[in-house]
Amino acid sequence: MQNIVQELELTKNKLPYIQMVELLDDNIFALPMEKIDTFCKIYKEKIGLPMYFTGYPNDINEENLSRFIDAGLIITCMGVQTGSKRTKKLYKRNVSDETILKAVQAIHKFKDFLLASEYDVIIDNPYETNEDVADTIRLLLKFPKPRYFRLFSLTFFPGTELYEKAKQDGIISEEDELNGYRKNYFGFLYRRKKYLNFVFPLLNQNIPTFLIKILINKYVIFLFDRPSINNFLFGIMAFLRKFREKRRKSR
Numbered sequence: 229m230q231n232i233v234q235e236l237e238l239t240k241n242k243l244p245y246i247q248m249v250e251l252l253d254d255n256i257f258a259l260p261m262e263k264i265d266t267f268c269k270i271y272k273e274k275i276g277l278p279m280y281f282t283g284y285p286n287d288i289n290e291e292n293l294s295r296f297i298d299a300g301l302i303i304t305c306m307g308v309q310t311g312s313k314r315t316k317k318l319y320k321r322n323v324s325d326e327t328i329l330k331a332v333q334a335i336h337k338f339k340d341f342l343l344a345s346e347y348d349v350i351i352d353n354p355y356e357t358n359e360d361v362a363d364t365i366r367l368l369l370k371f372p373k374p375r376y377f378r379l380f381s382l383t384f385f386p387g388t389e390l391y392e393k394a395k396q397d398g399i400i401s402e403e404d405e406l407n408g409y410r411k412n413y414f415g416f417l418y419r420r421k422k423y424l425n426f427v428f429p430l431l432n433q434n435i436p437t438f439l440i441k442i443l444i445n446k447y448v449i450f451l452f453d454r455p456s457i458n459n460f461l462f463g464i465m466a467f468l469r470k471f472r473e474k475r476r477k478s479r
Contacts, residue, residue, distance in 0.1 A: 233270045240275060248302075250280045257283035257292050264292055268299035278302040282348075285323050288331040290338075297341050305346035305378070306331060311367030312360035315353060318390070325367055336372045345375045351428055352381040352419045354399050358453065361424040362444045369437050377431050383413035421462045423453035429465070 232251075240246055259267070271279075279296070280303040288306060296304075308328055310316055316323070335345050349364065368377060384391040384400060394400045419425050427443050442448060 230266075230270060233267070233274055236271075236275050240277070246277065248278045248280060249275065249300075253281055255284045255287055256281050256296075257287040257289075259292075261292065261295075264295050268295045272299045276300065280304070282306065283331075285328045285331040288334055290334045293334055293338055297338055302342060303344045303346065304335060304342060305348060306335065307348045308368070309348065309350045310353075310360075311364035312356065313363075315356055315360050315364075318353075318355055319350075328367070329370060332371050332375075336375075339374060346378055347371065347375060348378050348380060349428070350382050351379050351425055352422070354382075354394075354420070358424060358449050359446070362446070362449070365424070365427060365431070365440065365444050368431055369440060377428070379428055380413045381411070381419050383411045421455070421458040423449060423458055423461070426458075426461045426465060 236249060256264075277300060279299070279301045281301070282305040285306060285308070288304075293301075293304075309319060309321060311325060311328075332347075335342070339345065347368070349368065351361070351364075353360075384394045391400070395405065424444070427440065430440060430443070
């Protein structure tokens with residue numbers, strides 16, 4: 229950890245205009261408390277810039293959060309990915325909803341000290357049923373506000389078991405593989421035109437919870453999850469995105 233602080237100190241001296249540090253660590257929250265205390269003390273003394281980094285539900289708690297926030301943490305992000313038990317097995321993600329919600333409550337306790345609480349969610353999974361997706365939305369509805377969900381379209385990375393499975397199941401075609409599998413996990417236009425893919429973004433809007441629950445009711449899903457309606461909804465969302473972009477540019 230001292231090496232990291234030394235590198236940051238050198239960077240800060242060379243680039244004095246830096247205003248925030250983002251640590252791309254797999255899970256800094258998993259460090260032993262002694263190392264966290266040492267890092268926070270040195271960081272606060274020698275760097276003193278606001279920090280942003282991510283964590284895993286099993287390791288985030290009030291104790292390590294308080295240390296990092298005191299040292300300068302202002303934005304934290306936690307990977308949730310899914311609320312479906314079946315999908316968790318597919319991702320080999322051994323974390324219960326109870327553990328996720330416990331970590332969320334710990335983060336929420338420090339809402340007055342954090343500029344943002346972000347949560348990563350994987351959507352657009354061709355192996356998921358509508359009920360799997362609805363389970364994820366139901367879990368996310370339990371997260372207290374303020375919070376922001378970062379939505380990522382499932383991408384199969386070459387060399388992984390999931391990539392090989394997608395090849396065997398015909399989800400990744402021979403043409404895709406020959407041309408190089410290049411799906412963008414962050415792009416709106418890469419998402420499948422599925423009804424529940426349009427519900428997810430509403431979680432980041434000021435939409436009442438009871439209305440979201442209605443939208444994910446199995447009868448409503450059955451009624452609206454049709455190609456013609458999905459194409460219509462996708463067109464509306466694409467139009468709204470372009471409209472917002474034009475408004476931003478005109479300001």
